[in-house]
Amino acid sequence: MPERAQNVLFIMADQLRWDYLSCYGHPHLHTPHLDALAADGMRFNRAYVQSPICGPSRMCTYTGRYCRSHGATWNGVPLRVGERAMGDHLREIGVQSVIVGKTHMVPDRAGLDWLGIDPASKVGLRHAECGFDPFDRDDGLHPNTGYNPEPAYNRFLREKGYNSPNPWDEHANSGLDAEGKRRSGWFLKYSDLPADIPEALSETPYMTTRAMEFMAQAQASGAGPWLCHLSFIKPHWPYIVPPPYHDMYGPGDVLPPVRSEAERATDHPVFKGYIDSRICRSFARDDVREKIIPAYMGLVKQIDDQMGRLFSWMKENGLWDDTMIVFTSDHGDYLGDHWMGEKDLFHDQSARIPLIIRDPRAGAQRGAVSDALVESIDLAPTFQGFFGGAPRPHHYEGRDLTALLHGEAPKLRDFAFSEYDYATRPAREAIGNAQEDARLWMVRDARWKLTYAEGFRPMLFDMESDPDELLDLGASDAPAAAAARARLTEALFAWTRRHHNRHTKDPQWFDDVLGKEPPGVLIGYWDEEDLAADGLSFMPAR
């Protein structure tokens, strides 16, 4: 491990689009602190999540593996016990990994039970935290319905005097309207209300403070090396933000939607199923966009301000030069673009993420921008390499980004992949297909993006001539489009053929035993002389 580069601060925002930071080109939303981080590190222009939905995306990022490999293909599908995450791998090389905030991990209680593992044991608890040690786990969705009702953040708010049963819901994610009536941030109409909480007590600064507390404790105790996963639950809905952020942006700051009438008339059953769904019809409305986008921008701006606070504190406390800092997201948010809301499909608004990596090591690029295709599963092996651990290719399907970060390679792969299981989505209800067929895959190369849709024609975009992805060439007769469809489909096939569960032996083992039989097992030798002629001295003891 290089001297003075011993820790990793791995920051993730939730549902943050790649283009809602000024370093990625947003014209009205200025994020100087993240821009400065990018200026001191590398900013990635083609970073994609492996599934554009919280749980699966995170399970991929944390395990360094694709959805098809770990099997947690949708929110609420537990990650199978026995799947190892970055915290598990790093622990084996002496690195402590803690979670401060959200993971969306759902433990595999049936698997634990079947294997006789006590959920309260160290193994059980780390499984429940997806390999991290919990410092302050907070998945950030706490409606009044028994859904993770008692996070530490609620206890914190109660200590500050918010003595309601669920201050997360009633204060941090609600506002008071002009008549003083309490209105829930779950409803889009109220997204312009100020959240009923002082900004300093809201969830983003709270989590930032908690990460600082972890780092201060580790520094005071001499602990380390460590990886701290600071994982915000914003700008994910409920879209509501405390003053001064609630009216920092207004309808005039809302960019025009990226969409076309041709899209709305699409004949693609899956795309049509989505844009016809209640959720997408809602988010495509202009009045909705004008309510939620300013709040979304305020939530992002708040994160950037907290980044400024955090980075200053790290510099003041001697942590800046020791720490690799990664800033990214788990997926984007359509915000009405392409007549869509939420995420799910593979347009850049959804599947592309901001990714900034400031690598403190000598030789790391400063201020560079990379167009290399990067997958979020690359982070786990990058951390493994950063901490000096041996690669784990029989577990990790991502690639160590170090060569990119140090300017030693222009790219690591020709294709990036993402997957989506829409078995539970209204689009499947509309289509009426079998859940086994409710599957989508993205294949992205330097120029093209293909969506392979089980049972239907693909969608295809030429990202060079059509960066807004408005012209679906999935059924185009143009030779270039047909060639791209064939090539990207073949790449998907090659990808599906790869090993992904051959965990119990590393690649070295296969090379070590190449051409050998187990000790004492003789296959196809005629007699003792034949064996000797093969240069072998072994024969069964007589």
Added chain:
Amino acid sequence: MPERAQNVLFIMADQLRWDYLSCYGHPHLHTPHLDALAADGMRFNRAYVQSPICGPSRMCTYTGRYCRSHGATWNGVPLRVGERAMGDHLREIGVQSVIVGKTHMVPDRAGLDWLGIDPASKVGLRHAECGFDPFDRDDGLHPNTGYNPEPAYNRFLREKGYNSPNPWDEHANSGLDAEGKRRSGWFLKYSDLPADIPEALSETPYMTTRAMEFMAQAQASGAGPWLCHLSFIKPHWPYIVPPPYHDMYGPGDVLPPVRSEAERATDHPVFKGYIDSRICRSFARDDVREKIIPAYMGLVKQIDDQMGRLFSWMKENGLWDDTMIVFTSDHGDYLGDHWMGEKDLFHDQSARIPLIIRDPRAGAQRGAVSDALVESIDLAPTFQGFFGGAPRPHHYEGRDLTALLHGEAPKLRDFAFSEYDYATRPAREAIGNAQEDARLWMVRDARWKLTYAEGFRPMLFDMESDPDELLDLGASDAPAAAAARARLTEALFAWTRRHHNRHTKDPQWFDDVLGKEPPGVLIGYWDEEDLAADGLSFMPAR
């Protein structure tokens, strides 16, 4: 569960070709007891293993899952802890599953250690036995080199007076030559010697007796229902058999090899790599074939005689009408056909297995022969259904054969698949390719068999016009061959896209939550009225 049909006797031979039984057409090897079983049950003409090599094939059969799913792609690659096998699934519905003989299971010690599971605990022990409870585990390869040196069978032989360190090797698998010199059955030259053990003490009758002991104990104690996996280690090499079987067959009973000069001149790198290897060159020799095939036939004949003994005993003891009996193998043996030895590739000599199922239930077919494509992974879900258990499609990738057995369906699938990882094989050494690329897949439909070879052209056989698989149409310009290649390759692609690790929720869960959000989570509702208009009464408590 149907009355009087409560148990399963699941018998597996090791390395038994499909065509070395008289009911499958062997002209010289008469196997009347297995023929009678077939006459009382169903015989399958197109049953394929999911990998033509002991360990992976068995891991597939026992887990009901493909290699690519469980990851134990070659002998010695441990089955990952947490993979559930038929014994585990059956235990949950109150069925005891015991192993008498071979499984080839290698436990995942690193995985057990990582999860804090004591290998000596019940969970650890069952993992080591691939989900079975051990009654008498014996993997049957015990050379004098520390390779599982102390099976119960060796202790049994010592009790019978064979006081050598390893009587399995020195007596049961060795013979005395004309000069009284002890010769190892590992050497092919000595395959015609009588094994130096009385037939009654040899491994096949020993294992048969042990199965009878299990059944008698279960009957005496009133235990049940049970599944007994009687798993012989023969006719697998060492090819040597005790009297009277050692000279029951001679060179005159050896069928001509199925092979052509065109095959030997193949340009296919993988096939060529195999047939040029030492092992295959050895088994392709006429003198080798004349030594080993009579011994192989004797070993099969001995199994059939033991089947006669076993079935009579079961009838005498009231176990016949209660018990589903399955007889199959884990893969075949080229025995010099196609210039090959051993197994590994997908010719019928290797990948096709005999499969006889006598289903005692009312409505089951008697004496029928099925041409349906069957995979060995179908057995686990068939047993699950037999015992009245709910299907487990999120674990099992095979299909319950009951509809075939009861004449209610002519087929269950259009394609059968098999896989092979030759990363450790001399053919890879000859080719020099990367281990990730040392991969083969078989796709078989009712007429054609395709071998998809990573990095190389496919091999293709028309099983109707060329049942001996001598004419490789993998590069043929004939339209029918080109169409078959395209169709079977597309089927492989479709297969690789299927879910195979989405274990932690069953399919019902996905249908149950279709179109729903988690409790209390409201997405895309404008306000309280909008929610009410959607017919929902829930709103966050105020």
